Amino acid sequence: MMEKGKMERGVVEMxxxxxxxxxxxxxxxxxxxxxxxxxxxxxxxxYSEEEGRTSIDPVVLFKIVLLQHLDGIPSLRGxxxxxxxxxAYRWFLGYTLNEELPHFSTVSYNFRHRFTEETIERVxxxxxxxxxxxxxxxxxxxxxxGTHIKASANLNKKIKQEVPAAAxxxxxxxxxxxxxxREAHGKKPFDDDDDPPRPxxxxxxxxxxKKLARRKKAGFKTVTKSTTDPDCxxxxxxxxxxxxxxxxxxxxxxxxxxxxxxxxPGNVHDSVAFDDVYDKVTxxxxxxxxxVADSAYKTPHICKKVxxxxxxxxxxxxxxxTMKGGHEWWKYVYDGxxxxxxxxxxxPLAYRTTNRDGYxxxxxxxxxxxxxxxxxxxxxxxxxxxxxxxxxxxxxEELADDARYTPEYKDLYAKRKETIERVxADAKEKHGMRYTxxxxxxxxxxxxxxxxxxxxxxxxxxxxxxxxxxxxxxxxSALMYLLCFAACQDFxxxxxxSTS
Numbered sequence: 001m002m003e004k005g006k007m008e009r010g011v012v013e014m015x016x017x018x019x020x021x022x023x024x025x026x027x028x029x030x031x032x033x034x035x036x037x038x039x040x041x042x043x044x045x046x047y048s049e050e051e052g053r054t055s056i057d058p059v060v061l062f063k064i065v066l067l068q069h070l071d072g073i074p075s076l077r078g079x080x081x082x083x084x085x086x087x088a089y090r091w092f093l094g095y096t097l098n099e100e101l102p103h104f105s106t107v108s109y110n111f112r113h114r115f116t117e118e119t120i121e122r123v124x125x126x127x128x129x130x131x132x133x134x135x136x137x138x139x140x141x142x143x144x145x146g147t148h149i150k151a152s153a154n155l156n157k158k159i160k161q162e163v164p165a166a167a168x169x170x171x172x173x174x175x176x177x178x179x180x181x182r183e184a185h186g187k188k189p190f191d192d193d194d195d196p197p198r199p200x201x202x203x204x205x206x207x208x209x210k211k212l213a214r215r216k217k218a219g220f221k222t223v224t225k226s227t228t229d230p231d232c233x234x235x236x237x238x239x240x241x242x243x244x245x246x247x248x249x250x251x252x253x254x255x256x257x258x259x260x261x262x263x264x265p266g267n268v269h270d271s272v273a274f275d276d277v278y279d280k281v282t283x284x285x286x287x288x289x290x291x292v293a294d295s296a297y298k299t300p301h302i303c304k305k306v307x308x309x310x311x312x313x314x315x316x317x318x319x320x321x322t323m324k325g326g327h328e329w330w331k332y333v334y335d336g337x338x339x340x341x342x343x344x345x346x347x348p349l350a351y352r353t354t355n356r357d358g359y360x361x362x363x364x365x366x367x368x369x370x371x372x373x374x375x376x377x378x379x380x381x382x383x384x385x386x387x388x389x390x391x392x393x394x395x396x397e398e399l400a401d402d403a404r405y406t407p408e409y410k411d412l413y414a415k416r417k418e419t420i421e422r423v424x425a426d427a428k429e430k431h432g433m434r435y436t437x438x439x440x441x442x443x444x445x446x447x448x449x450x451x452x453x454x455x456x457x458x459x460x461x462x463x464x465x466x467x468x469x470x471x472x473x474x475x476x477s478a479l480m481y482l483l484c485f486a487a488c489q490d491f492x493x494x495x496x497x498s499t500s
Contacts, residue, residue: 233265
């Protein structure tokens, strides 16, 4: 029979929120995974014990933001709107069905003004420590990469601005290496760009001033800045849409837990932001043995930094930038004993100088090249000179190439799609990190850090619940075995007594 007219509304029932939330619900797992009372210790210095009115429970504030990131809700307004009708949300926050929830502006104000970047960092580290204590982390191999986040900025509201070029962090180290290499070859060392030009022997010689002016001009670059959000940067890559964006440079372990993240404008290259991510993650996890990254991180500086620290850089093949249709790059062989390069026609290219970028220049003899049968495959220069560049830290790049062929590190690199790429895919598809409604580098950084903290907590909660189920079954089986064994012993003793 067909039932009609099911309209039971306004019915008064005696129910509790505990029975209305399913036992296997995600929020139940999250609630059991960690002790949220730890948040009171983190935010205690931010509240006064004597002055002011009673505040909203800070654990509730953090749980509201946690719900926003777990379900990928774009705004706090939408999160509180859903909490009005979602019983699981109210159960997780500790509110009854008729109790009034906090206003979204109160939550927003606290996270904008009260909870600083240091507070968010402590929350992020607290979740990581809980995962580490439970044995869920595996930081022996760390995967590093970056992903772009579309900024809340109008593409049409922009200006061109000339800004100073960011100085390389390893500039002093590289300059010292360059000068040592030049002195070893009998060349004069370079002076620092920040130093005043040295006086020349000739009175009317102004070469130093010209060089200084050229270097000063090269220290600036023209960038496109947004007038809506000046902290973001223009992201341009291949066939992708030009857009203002931020980039989250992230490091995760083999199990997919985010260990560190650094947010920069979208026009900052991955290799430039590597130092900040690497220094932070190695400081918190000194047991790291391998750094896994794509070919964008295969630079002389990064290779030297990783291998000097006693770690291994596992990266991909990077195609050399050689002349199209010419000789292959591997046909130019470097001879370390004679410090020269052997060309495909078995002619030596002698050392000429070491430039300011750290590259040694090896040049051919134009008299020999003029008679070379394969000169068109080697160089198109008018003076018939072939120049081969080799960085002073090239040996560290070759160590990375050797690691690429090692089965252990080759297998680690293949896991990028299961680790860091999966983290970015889940963050964008499931947790709403494809774009941000926040503006300013500080606010976006806190937003990204809280999102990754929520993802780590979700992964930890599921891992603990999954591990607890087999453990409970084993304990139950062991208990039943002991009970059966005790019953058998009692029966045997009773039979023995009656027979006697």
